[in-house]
Amino acid sequence: MIRHPAFAIEPWSVRERRLDLDVLAQSESVFALSNGHIGLRGNLDEGEPHGEPGTYLNGLYELRPLPYAEAGYGYPESGQTVVNVTNGKVIRLLVNDEPFDVRYGTVHEHERVLDLRAGTLTRTVLWSSPTGTRVRVTSTRLVSFTHRAVAAIRYEVEAVDEPLRVVVQSELVANETQETTDDDPRAAARLRSPLVLEENVPNKNGPAIMVHRTRVSGIRVAAGMSHEIDGPDGTLVDADGSGDVSRLTVATNLAPGRPLRLVKYFSYGWSVRRSRAATHDQVVAALAAARLAGWDGLCADQRRFLDDFWNGADVEVEGDPEVQQAVRFGLFHLLQSAARLEERPIPAKGLTGSGYDGHAFWDTEIFVLPVLTYTYPRAVADALSWRRSIVPLARARATQLGLHGTAFPWRTIHGEECSGYWPAGTAAFHVNADIAHAVTQYVDATDDTSFERETGLPLLVGTARLWCALGHHDPAGRYRIDGVTGPDEYSAVVDNNVYTNLMAQQNLRVAAETAARHPDEAERLGVTAEETTAWRDAAAAMSVPYDEDLGVHPQHEAFTQHAPWDFAATKPDQYPLLLHFPYFDLYRKQVVKQADLVLAMHLRGDAFTAEHKARNFAYYEALTVRDSSLSACTQAVIAAEVGHLDLAYRYLGEAALMDLEDLEKNTVDGVHMASLAGAWIVLVTGFGGMRAGQGRLGFAPKLPPEITRLAFRLRYRGSLLSVTATEETTTYELLEGPPITLTHHGDQIRLDRESVARPNPPHPPSNGQPRQPPGREPAARHTKSKGHKRR
Numbered sequence: 001m002i003r004h005p006a007f008a009i010e011p012w013s014v015r016e017r018r019l020d021l022d023v024l025a026q027s028e029s030v031f032a033l034s035n036g037h038i039g040l041r042g043n044l045d046e047g048e049p050h051g052e053p054g055t056y057l058n059g060l061y062e063l064r065p066l067p068y069a070e071a072g073y074g075y076p077e078s079g080q081t082v083v084n085v086t087n088g089k090v091i092r093l094l095v096n097d098e099p100f101d102v103r104y105g106t107v108h109e110h111e112r113v114l115d116l117r118a119g120t121l122t123r124t125v126l127w128s129s130p131t132g133t134r135v136r137v138t139s140t141r142l143v144s145f146t147h148r149a150v151a152a153i154r155y156e157v158e159a160v161d162e163p164l165r166v167v168v169q170s171e172l173v174a175n176e177t178q179e180t181t182d183d184d185p186r187a188a189a190r191l192r193s194p195l196v197l198e199e200n201v202p203n204k205n206g207p208a209i210m211v212h213r214t215r216v217s218g219i220r221v222a223a224g225m226s227h228e229i230d231g232p233d234g235t236l237v238d239a240d241g242s243g244d245v246s247r248l249t250v251a252t253n254l255a256p257g258r259p260l261r262l263v264k265y266f267s268y269g270w271s272v273r274r275s276r277a278a279t280h281d282q283v284v285a286a287l288a289a290a291r292l293a294g295w296d297g298l299c300a301d302q303r304r305f306l307d308d309f310w311n312g313a314d315v316e317v318e319g320d321p322e323v324q325q326a327v328r329f330g331l332f333h334l335l336q337s338a339a340r341l342e343e344r345p346i347p348a349k350g351l352t353g354s355g356y357d358g359h360a361f362w363d364t365e366i367f368v369l370p371v372l373t374y375t376y377p378r379a380v381a382d383a384l385s386w387r388r389s390i391v392p393l394a395r396a397r398a399t400q401l402g403l404h405g406t407a408f409p410w411r412t413i414h415g416e417e418c419s420g421y422w423p424a425g426t427a428a429f430h431v432n433a434d435i436a437h438a439v440t441q442y443v444d445a446t447d448d449t450s451f452e453r454e455t456g457l458p459l460l461v462g463t464a465r466l467w468c469a470l471g472h473h474d475p476a477g478r479y480r481i482d483g484v485t486g487p488d489e490y491s492a493v494v495d496n497n498v499y500t501n502l503m504a505q506q507n508l509r510v511a512a513e514t515a516a517r518h519p520d521e522a523e524r525l526g527v528t529a530e531e532t533t534a535w536r537d538a539a540a541a542m543s544v545p546y547d548e549d550l551g552v553h554p555q556h557e558a559f560t561q562h563a564p565w566d567f568a569a570t571k572p573d574q575y576p577l578l579l580h581f582p583y584f585d586l587y588r589k590q591v592v593k594q595a596d597l598v599l600a601m602h603l604r605g606d607a608f609t610a611e612h613k614a615r616n617f618a619y620y621e622a623l624t625v626r627d628s629s630l631s632a633c634t635q636a637v638i639a640a641e642v643g644h645l646d647l648a649y650r651y652l653g654e655a656a657l658m659d660l661e662d663l664e665k666n667t668v669d670g671v672h673m674a675s676l677a678g679a680w681i682v683l684v685t686g687f688g689g690m691r692a693g694q695g696r697l698g699f700a701p702k703l704p705p706e707i708t709r710l711a712f713r714l715r716y717r718g719s720l721l722s723v724t725a726t727e728e729t730t731t732y733e734l735l736e737g738p739p740i741t742l743t744h745h746g747d748q749i750r751l752d753r754e755s756v757a758r759p760n761p762p763h764p765p766s767n768g769q770p771r772q773p774p775g776r777e778p779a780a781r782h783t784k785s786k787g788h789k790r791r
Helices: 021-030 276-313 321-338 363-375 377-389 391-400 430-446 449-470 498-517 519-524 529-540 583-587 597-603 610-621 631-641 645-656 673-687
Strands: 007-009 013-016 038-040 055-057 061-065 078-082 091-095 106-115 120-128 134-143 150-159 164-173 195-201 208-214 220-230 236-242 245-254 260-271 315-318 691-693 696-699 709-716 719-725 729-736 740-744 747-751 756-759
Touching: 007 321, 038 134, 038 150, 091 134, 091 150, 134 276, 150 164, 150 245, 150 276, 164 220, 164 260, 195 236, 195 276, 208 236, 208 245, 208 276, 220 245, 220 276, 245 260, 260 276, 276 321, 276 363, 276 709, 315 321, 315 673, 321 363, 321 377, 321 645, 321 673, 363 377, 363 430, 363 673, 363 709, 377 391, 377 430, 377 449, 391 449, 430 449, 430 498, 430 691, 449 498, 449 519, 449 529, 498 519, 498 529, 498 597, 597 610, 597 631, 610 631, 631 645, 631 673, 645 673, 673 709, 719 740, 729 740, 729 747, 747 756
Parallel strands: 696 740
Antiparallel strands: 007 013, 013 106, 038 055, 061 078, 091 164, 106 120, 120 134, 134 150, 150 260, 164 245, 195 208, 208 220, 220 260, 236 245, 315 709, 691 696, 709 719, 719 729, 729 756, 740 747
């Protein structure tokens, strides 16, 4: 994989100043547009060349068998894979009968700009055909935040030197050819012709509609397009369609100074239950609404939506232009993944690629939702409402496993478990506590009692019941949870994973407290006083292993007694380890894929002393290889807390630039939503020191020398706050909402109409820099000036 060389460093955009076909697939992920319902990869308008064509609808999937050499009871029988649905992005161009194709002729200029405030992707090309005819093409693309089912493209063709004949073909294309299967298990399974045609209605004067149905899952999907055309006199328009292609053809003669302009509106609708006629009409209606708004109206609505978002979510970073760009890029993609969820999941790759088959994991609740909770909370309610909607499936899964309560899937699209490897899937029960944690955090940040009663309580009750079914009191009275897999996927089926136990403990306590606040709803769910007492007893007696000899918490029981991994004998090209070593060897050694015990210290900091945090962090730094994009942001937060600001700053760069610099070399499959969230997490909870819970909000800012000023905005209990930190002082301002009380390095502050400034206490130097496994140290940060390119 070749690292993208051409993204310019700008505060409010991602600009590609030249086209490099070697990194085309990475650019397609970075430039993807979405609103949480529709996702369009940043493919070139003409469709070819491409890395991976991609048009996705959240929740639309195809079933495929999961073969096993040795099947066992409870193994999932079917997997779910996101479908590349009908492509409405395609606009082909012929110039004097020669196809516009960047692989031929001469590309004099090629620039693409993802505008983070406008919510658009703009492309400008100056191209000469093989015979020397020059043409300029400008296109702007958006996926609407305000029209859930609508995307649009404004496409303009100009003659540069001399009159020319052009033909533009705007298409809907289904069942596009996909590349062969990747050997990387993180890549998606490839589906061949997953869509079966039910209807193809071309139309040159109105909407053209295509309706398909997935072969196995039986989901009906309709796609439609409608056009506005502004061309010279004599412009001809025709339409045709057959099979999996519907096409509108526009032919005209262009003279310099009189371009051809085309606005293409396209829309999608899908359903398991609605008829062909109903899905057809749904798309027609969406197109009518888009044309009513018009191109200018869609752009204005997009800008207003984003202005409101940035007003409550922006982060300013002075001293590091790369991180400034990256944190806004990350927030933009998080918003794109969630703005119009409406009870659908947030996949690990959002809707930017087919990586992980389009599945949602625990990444959503632990990394993505915390950011959205404080910046765009309505999306969190939607995401957790989806979890609530699949409770019947989670309850059935628990029953299948011989358990009580709800066993949420490790990976899924529709709600059924899709992991074919049970040690890393079924045994990773911590996903249930992760969901409970997200509920707890959202309710604390919003004080949304209706949500707590109607959505939160059923999730908390089902997950609490699971922990009582999984765990037991040992003869000494300790509550044990044995045979589970924690966040670190290089350890599996272990006893008393500290992260799992501490998160389960919180889950049990909060479930009991919430049931007491909503007794009528709790009674409806069958919760009894005896049951809540059992939850409290289990939480109070929760086993948390501790190695007295080493003075650290083992990641799980006996972990510190395992043989250390032989890092000295591991070659640089043997990372990630999962692609070069058998799991059985990884499982029995002290080696950590991603932060596990360190993540426990982040999310359950109340369970550790400051001394424990420092010793634990140093111990696990020497073992953690970061073969997961989930790790760097967590390590950064705790590094900052225990005083290793330089190390935290290095990890910030790794989390923030994961996709812009393709650090994991798999951005081709889609951007890493959790790592994008990680940039905000490090800046706000790491360097900003934000902690929240039980109605209390506090900050303890301390900045690395490279960041001279950090400012961020967030929402808490109806108030919009601005926090601005420098090395010397922090200023707090209430921008909207009721007065609020918060803490600054433990000192209480009452915020009302006037801003409040407080000095930052000096932070003592750290006691030696912890070491990492050889060759796995985070790269040093080399900040670059505004407007420069990345090396």
